Amino acid sequence: MGSLLKKNAFVSGAEQGIGKAVAEHLIDAGCDIFIHYFMGEEGPKELVARAEARGQRAAYGRGDLTDEGEATACVQEAIEFLGGMDVLVNNVGGIIGRKYLGEIDVKFWQTVLDVNMTTMLHVTQASLPALEKAQDGASVVNLASLAGRCGGHSGSLAYSTTKGAVLTWTRSLAAELGGKGIRVNAVAPGLILGTRFHDKHTTKESADATISQIPLQRAGNAGDIARTITFLASEYDGFISGATIDINGGIYRM
Structure with a gap:
């Protein structure tokens, strides 16, 4: 594992x-970092501190990543601040x-498609020139979901797609x-409680029902x-590329 x-x-x-x-984990591992946000500066300010x-060096910037101009401007600001890019995490969705x-x-x-896919297109395109120049190779990690593996719960057709x-x-x-020299991988989280996503869209009853089916008998967390x-x-x-790591407590085994 590289430093x-x-x-x-x-x-x-x-x-x-x-x-x-x-x-937080990338900072603790030694990265200089640029933090994109869309709603609320409190979290980014904590991360910079x-x-x-x-x-270490850190900065943050706001942008609607569904908009090509705003996405490109945000990424360019990051590259100029950092002086390059070795790691890209496409987390928005x-x-x-x-x-x-x-x-x-x-x-x-179209909105669901834009939030989950068009953002990834804009950010990755804008990041590509800097990723190509990364001295030791670069790493891109995309956020997928267990829903993309198995279709998700009813009512999540567009999201799961x-x-x-x-x-x-x-x-x-x-x-x-x-x-x-750019590796691209994905992670596919299962039920991860304590996020804005599940706070808004998952009831306690639904979460409890899902947890009862998870072999490890707990929900996941952001960590x-x-x-x-x-x-x-x-x-x-490294040599890992084109892979998806499933993080779901064993409920999906493939």
């Missing part, structure tokens, strides 16, 4: 939940709302960018995901 000391990392959607935990207390097939209109469908697409995007991009992403980031010169 992340003084490596340059960009994490999207890092103001809370999994993204914030990922940023955490990094600076360790003698969300279910938006639970809608069944007969309730899905084109506007909702996009998360399945993230898995294919990861495999295809790994083949395309491997010759440039479970952050540790795995930090490992994949630290393997910037």
Whole structure:
């Protein structure tokens, strides 16, 4: 496993939940970091203070990553601040709302697609020139979901479809960018409580029912995901690429 000391990392959607935990772990591993956020500066300010207390460089910036111009500007700000990019974590995503097939209109469908896939396209495209210049090779980690593996709960048709697409995007991009020294992998979290996603869209009854089926008999937490992403980031010169690591307590075994 390579050292992340003084490596340059960009994490999207890092103001809370999994993204914030990922940023914390990358900081603790020695990264200089740029934190993207969309709603609320409190989390990014805490992360910058955490990094600076360790003698590391950190900054944050806001942007609507569904907008190509804003996404590109945010990534460029990050590259200019950091002086390059070794690690990219595409964390932004969300279910938006639970809608069944007969309730899905084109506007909702496009919104879910944009939040979960178009953001990834914009950020990765804008990051590519810097990733290509990474001295020891670069690592890209994409956030998928157990829903992309097995279809998710009822009402998550659009979301599950996009998360399945993230898995294919990861495999295809790994083949395309491997010759440039860029590894691309994904993580597929199961039930991760304590995030804005589940606080808003998952009832206690639903969570309890899911937990009862998990072999480890607990829900996951943001740290479970952050540790795995930090490992994949630290393997910037490694041999793992095009893979998806499932983090779900054993409920999905494939």
